[in-house]
Amino acid sequence: MLEITNVTAGYGAFTALWDVSLRVDAGEAVAVVGPNGAGKTTLMRVISGLIAPRAGALTFEGYPIGGRPAYEIVGRGIAHVPEGRRIFPGLSVADNLKMGAFLPAARRTFAESLTRVYALFPVLAERQKQRAGSLSGGEQQMLAIGRALMSGPRLILLDEPSMGLAPVMVLRLFDLIRRVRQEGYTILVVEQNVRQVLKLVDRAYLLEVGRVKMEGRAEALADQDFVRKAYVGL
Amino acid sequence: MIDPLFLAEAALNGLLLGGVLALLALGLNLIFGVIDIVWIAYVDLVMICMYAVYFIVQVYGWPIWVGGLASVALGAVLGLGVHLLIISPILTSAPVNQLLATGGLLFFLQSFATFLWTTDHRSVRLTLPRLELFDMPISVARLVAFTLSILVMLGLYLFLTRTYIGTAIRAVSQDREAMALMGANPQRVYLVTSAVGGAMAGVAAALLIIQYAVHPFFGAAFGPITFMICVLGGLGNMVGAFVASFIMSEVIAVSGVIWSTEMGYVIAFVVFIVMIFVRPGGILAKRG
Numbered sequence: 001m002l003e004i005t006n007v008t009a010g011y012g013a014f015t016a017l018w019d020v021s022l023r024v025d026a027g028e029a030v031a032v033v034g035p036n037g038a039g040k041t042t043l044m045r046v047i048s049g050l051i052a053p054r055a056g057a058l059t060f061e062g063y064p065i066g067g068r069p070a071y072e073i074v075g076r077g078i079a080h081v082p083e084g085r086r087i088f089p090g091l092s093v094a095d096n097l098k099m100g101a102f103l104p105a106a107r108r109t110f111a112e113s114l115t116r117v118y119a120l121f122p123v124l125a126e127r128q129k130q131r132a133g134s135l136s137g138g139e140q141q142m143l144a145i146g147r148a149l150m151s152g153p154r155l156i157l158l159d160e161p162s163m164g165l166a167p168v169m170v171l172r173l174f175d176l177i178r179r180v181r182q183e184g185y186t187i188l189v190v191e192q193n194v195r196q197v198l199k200l201v202d203r204a205y206l207l208e209v210g211r212v213k214m215e216g217r218a219e220a221l222a223d224q225d226f227v228r229k230a231y232v233g234l
Numbered sequence: 235m236i237d238p239l240f241l242a243e244a245a246l247n248g249l250l251l252g253g254v255l256a257l258l259a260l261g262l263n264l265i266f267g268v269i270d271i272v273w274i275a276y277v278d279l280v281m282i283c284m285y286a287v288y289f290i291v292q293v294y295g296w297p298i299w300v301g302g303l304a305s306v307a308l309g310a311v312l313g314l315g316v317h318l319l320i321i322s323p324i325l326t327s328a329p330v331n332q333l334l335a336t337g338g339l340l341f342f343l344q345s346f347a348t349f350l351w352t353t354d355h356r357s358v359r360l361t362l363p364r365l366e367l368f369d370m371p372i373s374v375a376r377l378v379a380f381t382l383s384i385l386v387m388l389g390l391y392l393f394l395t396r397t398y399i400g401t402a403i404r405a406v407s408q409d410r411e412a413m414a415l416m417g418a419n420p421q422r423v424y425l426v427t428s429a430v431g432g433a434m435a436g437v438a439a440a441l442l443i444i445q446y447a448v449h450p451f452f453g454a455a456f457g458p459i460t461f462m463i464c465v466l467g468g469l470g471n472m473v474g475a476f477v478a479s480f481i482m483s484e485v486i487a488v489s490g491v492i493w494s495t496e497m498g499y500v501i502a503f504v505v506f507i508v509m510i511f512v513r514p515g516g517i518l519a520k521r522g
Contacts, residue, residue, distance in 0.1 A: 048415060049414075050411060050414070050415070069414070069419070070411075070414040070415055071414050071415075071416075071417045071418055071419045071420075074415060074416065074417040075417055079415075080415050082411075082412065082415065086409055086411070086412040086415075087412075088404075088405045088408045088409060088412065088413075089408060090404065090408050091401065091404060091405060091408070095401050095405075098398070098401060099401060099402060099405050099413065099416050099418075100416055102398065102402060102413075102416040102417045102418050103416075103417040106417070107398070147416070151416065151417060
């Protein structure tokens with residue numbers, strides 16, 4: 001579904017990703033883990049078109065998407081839930097979801113998408129009139145995911161969904177992501193919370209200083225000695 | 235002691251003036267809130283539109299509503315032009331360059347108008363009925379301008395809250411990158427915003443020309459007060475700008491009858507400077 005081949009990318013003179021290759025198949029859940037500054041967020045931004053790759057190729061369902069603008073890539077079926085959620089704080093919950101369905105194709109299926117999102121996250125239905133900025137961190141993350149689902153994507157990019165959430169909320173959120181997955185969405189997730197995320201995904205990539213250090217089945221990766229020591233905290 | 239009737243009349247005039255000022259401030263603030271650039275030459279675009287109404291109505295003899303509609307259309311086109319020709323190429327450069335570029339446009343428009351139309355003051359003469367309220371004469375032109383301003387602002391409010399593109403404009407002003415992830419081409423949202431802001435300048439022009447004469451330096455008369463209102467209300471804050479417009483127009487009108495018109499402006503600037511120290515984020519900003 002998503003094929004990334006030898007991608008190099010960065011900001012200005014700084015290179016954050018070196019020669020990264022990665023694959024996500026339809027129906028899969030894949031994680032990218034690694035320490036701060038490993039280039040995880042840059043990878044997500046290259047995929048969704050917020051920055052252009054310097055070299056390498058990206059294809060989604062056979063179409064080349066490398067270097068295409070973000071507003072075009074979302075129309076192809078990739079929704080990016082950015083780091084820090086980035087909801088529109090001054091807009092109501094309902095208006096945030098409406099913006100998720102900004103594209104004409106998504107507007108046509110607005111009612112069905114909304115029912116689906118409210119079924120997944122009932123709290124959003126309860127708070128639809130409330131200003132999004134007044135929601136709790138966990139609710140804001142649900143809104144960010146719900147907003148992404150409104151565009152009718154097939155692949156969802158989740159960047160640090162558990163960031164800044166209380167431990168109890170983190171567990172709930174991972175349950176919700178599991179449910180999103182069961183709805184048939186393909187997921188690529190970047191996460192600091194390695195232990196939890198490896199329980200959620202099928203496969204994972206370990207990124208370090210901009211390069212893929214290791215890849216494999218989630219269980220296999222979780223058993224790797226140095227992954228356990230460095231990230232899982234066992 | 236000043237006759238209370240004079241004060242009441244001044245307060246009423248202030249209220250009526252506030253409507254048009256609010257229209258100017260909201261147009262400028264809309265553009266700033268979304269594109270993050272202050273169009274220094276905003277009121278000079280109004281001046282160009284005022285000339286258009288003057289020529290259409292006073293010189294060619296068309297009815298005022300034709301002049302008004304033409305002014306709105308011209309304003310929208312000018313707004314698009316300013317964005318495409320001036321703002322778009324420097325969108326990512328340093329803010330000071332952006333200010334210099336729109337400031338340059340200001341001098342260009344002033345000189346251009348002086349060159350074409352000289353520095354003569356020109357006005358549109360309409361025969362309007364006289365109106366009186368409790369012995370106070372009310373300018374019908376001002377009343378019409380006020381009413382239409384309020385209606386246009388109501389329309390703007392509905393546009394920004396009830397339509398997809400209007401909501402997208404507000405969303406872009408809060409997080410432009412996130413809105414790109416929703417599938418909105420930021421450049422297109424900017425163009426719509428510039429056109430709407432320009433059209434508001436056109437509306438304001440049609441409402442101003444029935445009250446004031448136009449000359450090439452009209453922007454210098456209304457520009458500073460418009461910026462002051464925007465800063466006082468909090469740059470980008472629409473409700474704040476609306477409230478600030480009426481505060482400023484009342485200050486100018488009321489101190490104008492107590493002392494003099496010049497003094498009214500002096501006091502308005504003093505109020506502005508004091509407010510900047512007391513509430514630097516604008517009158518409606520949260521403290522702390």
